[in-house]
Amino acid sequence: MNEKKYLKWYQKVAYGSGDMAGNCGYALISSFMMLYLTNAVGLNSAIIGTLMMVSKLLDGVSDIFFGGLMDKTKSKMGQARPWMLFGQIGVSASLFLVFCIPSMSLTMQYVYFFVFYTAYNAVFYTANSIAYASLAAKITKNGQERVQLGSIRFIFATFTTLVISYNVMGLVEKFGGGTQGWRMVALIFAIIGLIVNTFSVLMVKEVPDENIDESAEKKNEARTDISFKESLKLLLKNPYYIIILGLYLVNYIYSGITQGAGIYFMTYYMGDPALLGTFSLVSLIPVMIILMLTPVLVKKIGTMRKMNLYARIITILMGIVFIVAAMNKNLPLMLGSAFLRNMAGGPLTGTLNALVAETSDYTWRTQKKRIDGVMFSCSSIGVKLGGGIGSAIVGWLLALGKFDGTAAVQPASAVNVIFFMYAVTPVVFGLIMAVLIYLLKVEDANRALDKEHLEGENA
Incomplete structure (x- = not known):
């Protein structure tokens, strides 16, 4: 096994911090979305649960699609980093918007929620999270470093989840409660996620494959064009x-x-x-x-x-x-x-x-x-x-x-x-x-x- 070292300690930390960015939105939505919709907006939990399930099914279909697009990407930043960088812009925007359901007819509120909840999960978060996950294989070929990256990212994810779990309700009340409080909290975490994600992307770089048989390389030099x-x-x-x-x-x-x-x-x-x-x-x-x-x-x-x-x-x-x-x-x-x-x-x-x-x-x-x-x-x-x-x-x-x-x-x-x-x-x-x-x-x-x-x- 190739034991060459690819990453400095701060690059490992920078990569791991990407999971802090991801959980600024994911932990907020998975833990508090239903509470916001039922208590602050007044929507029916059964209908919301059904819409969430339909959205998740669409979300699962989009994963392989975005993975294929990433494999075809050619840029100076590599294959994964552009998707991770620009995907977070959509993640932060849709995170904020899904907590900003306006006063309109009940039917339109359900439609509004479904559109932006699906945009968050099935489009932007999918693009960002697949890129982030695959980046671990692209910034190092060392098995031990990959294990370290997995451990560090989970520590960041856990820390973020605990902070959100213990502080969100207090922050909502501090910003006035109700829909106004939730809107401000979502804005704060959307901005934090965007900043941390950008830092994570810019601090690492993708490395080329090594020890590749030359004839195999020539035969597959268009491998990024795989259908x-x-x-x-x-x-x-x-x-x-x-x-x-x-x-x-x-x-x-x-x-x-x-x-x-x-x-x-x-x-x-x-x-x-x-x-x-x-x-x-x-x-x-x-x-x-x-x-x-x-x-x-x-x-x-x-x-x-x-x-x-x-x-x-x-x-x-x-x-x-x-x-x-x-x-x-x-x-x-x-x-x-x-x-x-x-x-x-x-x-x-x-x-x-x-x-x-x-x-x-x-x-x-x-x-x-x-x-x-x-x-x-x-x-x-x-x-x-x-x-x-x-x-x-x-x-x-x-x-x-x-x-x-x-x-x-x-x-x-x-x-x-x-x-x-x-x-x-x-x-x-x-x-x-x-x-x-x-x-x-x-x-x-x-x-x-x-x-x-x-x-x-x-x-």
């Missing part, structure tokens, strides 16, 4: 793309369910909504801690796959302990098992991007064609489509359990469904992810191909 249809064929020829796409989807469906069900679990099962903040810290802080150690762990264990497989076994065991603790409402044991479960799950978050980069490199090794943009679309598809499906599942299961938001006391069926979503699904989805991680042997495949190529040269 959309051909890109799809190349994806389907790569078995590891299918696996990692599934891993992304399962991971973010699970996240969407647990995040959406969290406030219901604390309110209707534990009887204390304030516990949500405590459990959020227990979810995020251990991940931040373990991500600092992830590059060292990968190096010591040998592959990202092995490390994640061992860690996933721990998450399943701690998830079972959490279920038992929750059944007895043993808060200290619940917090302790949740802390260890989330710490063990942290390395997957830090290595997912690096695993996609390995998967993209597999296509290059076997097909001699680069489709980084389309390949990294799996991250955007997983985050947005998976999260959207997870949020929809929360609504569907609540309805199945006959949950009534206007009732002071919920029926046992609703409480049981809430318990299942928050306490049991981590174990169910943990088992599925363990199987997918076991099958994701792309690192070993790449090493075998490199060894075969080296032996062929020496023969």
Whole structure:
């Protein structure tokens, strides 16, 4: 494996800060959009939920399309950086506009919301996030540096999410509350996102592919002109793309369910909504801690796959302990098992991007064609489509359990469904992810191909 170093420490930090820019909008919309629409604007939550789901489906379709456009891009800045830079302008503008629903007929308010919410997700955020994800493969060819980038970006994302979670409601009130307060908060985070994203783009540069066979290079010198249809064929020829796409989807469906069900679990099962903040810290802080150690762990264990497989076994065991603790409402044991479960799950978050980069490199090794943009679309598809499906599942299961938001006391069926979503699904989805991680042997495949190529040269 090539151990050449490509990045200075400040470039790693600059790249990671790009996730701060992304989460200025994503965390605000995913956590507070529904609250703004129902409480400040007065729209119907069922209709909004349906519109969000339709928008997410369109969003998933646009991911591969924008990935293909990025792969065809030729510019002095490279392939990914222009999309990341200019995509953020649209991200910031649509973020502000979606929190500025004007006074008009109810139907037009729904239309206004759907247009700008879809523009944010399916167009601008898609272009920006795919470019940002694929940039990790374009600014370094060093596997350890890619793992470091994944860890650093998650730390920035976690920090931003915590800041937004704890401060947004206070800022809304400080700026006058209601639609005016939300409009000002959206403007602030839109500007911060634009500034930080620009800094992230300008502090790094894309590097060319190395150790490329000259005849293969000549044969594929027009590889940036790969058609959309051909890109799809190349994806389907790569078995590891299918696996990692599934891993992304399962991971973010699970996240969407647990995040959406969290406030219901604390309110209707534990009887204390304030516990949500405590459990959020227990979810995020251990991940931040373990991500600092992830590059060292990968190096010591040998592959990202092995490390994640061992860690996933721990998450399943701690998830079972959490279920038992929750059944007895043993808060200290619940917090302790949740802390260890989330710490063990942290390395997957830090290595997912690096695993996609390995998967993209597999296509290059076997097909001699680069489709980084389309390949990294799996991250955007997983985050947005998976999260959207997870949020929809929360609504569907609540309805199945006959949950009534206007009732002071919920029926046992609703409480049981809430318990299942928050306490049991981590174990169910943990088992599925363990199987997918076991099958994701792309690192070993790449090493075998490199060894075969080296032996062929020496023969």
